[in-house]
Amino acid sequence: MKPAPFDYVRAASLDEALSALHEAGDEARVIAGGQSLVPMLNMRLARPSVLVDVMRIGELARIEHRKGMITIGAGVRQAQLERWAPLAGTLPLVASMMPWVGHAQTRSRGTVCGSFAHADPSAELPLALLALEGEVHLRSKKARRVLPAADFFLGMMATAAQPGEMVEAIGLPAHGIGTGTAFAEVARRHGDFAIVACAAIARPGGAIRLAVGGVADTPQAIALPDPSDPDFDDRLNEFAWALNARDDLHASARYRRDLVRSLGRRTVEEAVSCRS
Incomplete structure (x- = not known):
């Protein structure tokens, strides 16, 4: 067509x-x-x-690191972010995700902010935005506003952007000292959208955040105790059921719940082990 x-x-x-x-x-x-x-x-x-x-607008093709926040403009291609020299040190979670975002050919054309604006619940970059508790910079002719990731994604391919607004940039907090991160996903083939994707962040002091994509209509996140805590598996199981997984051509709801439990535990354990 x-x-x-x-x-x-x-x-x-x-x-x-x-x-x-x-x-x-x-x-x-x-x-x-x-x-x-x-x-x-x-x-x-x-x-x-x-x-x-908007791809001829030079001011949108910038990646900036200011006051602990990485700002990525609407014109930044995924391959540009992947090759950005400070990425592994400032956003290690995103660095670990980038090879899973489509294929090299699509990353050379696709933009970072375009993935957020598209809001596919199985895409890796929206998952990173939610896991890192980032922010979305929206702009119209008359105004600017900034939304936290949790308020931006409203449903499958639906966002809080209003008519006349565009995603001007997104902001992600830079990696903090003593923080561990981990990412894993299961897909039918490498480069396909995830059946289930998990991103974990373990911060100093024991705070652990797990974000899951590919199950609900938007990426979802939860605070969890340490994996050694007796309540950990029960909390993770409750989260897996709360995502309301559905059967589709790619996987059954039961399989997705099983992946949330197994992949979720694995990513959390890896993030905790990476804390330094």
Whole structure:
């Protein structure tokens, strides 16, 4: 199939992009890498009347590290982030995820913020945003606002972005001293969306956070005790059931719950062992 007709705006500046989005309202979509949007256009699952291309806007293609926060602009491609020299030291959880994000070919085109805006519950980068308790920077012609990750994802491929708004950037807190992280996922093939993905963060003082993707309609997170705690397995089991897994072509609900328990424990144990 081919997409329904649309107008195309190649914005040369952020002001031009925001003006085009403001004029078109909910009939507009931002296009950057296009790795998720273009297939949806071709299958006519998305039918915007205007596409606003933001990939010629230089100020959106920056990665900045300021005051303990890594800010990634809407024009940063996934491959650019993967090759960013400080990544392993400042965002080790994200560094461990990047090889699992699609394939090298798609990472060379797809953008980091595009993955958040698409909000697929099985994608790795939205899981990282929730696990790290990051923030989403939204901007329209009239205003800016910042939302925590937990408030941005509303459902499967649904976000809190309003008509006329775009994801200008996302912010992720830099890796703290004494913090351990771990990531693991199970997929049918490497590069496919995860059947279940787990990201764990073990902070100094015993605080442990586990985030799970691929099960519920959005990534979900929980605070857990140390794996040696007698209540750990019960808490993890309750979490696995609370995600309301469903059967589909890729896996049964029971298999997904089993993966949350086994993969969840493994990632938490690895994160705890990496604390220093």
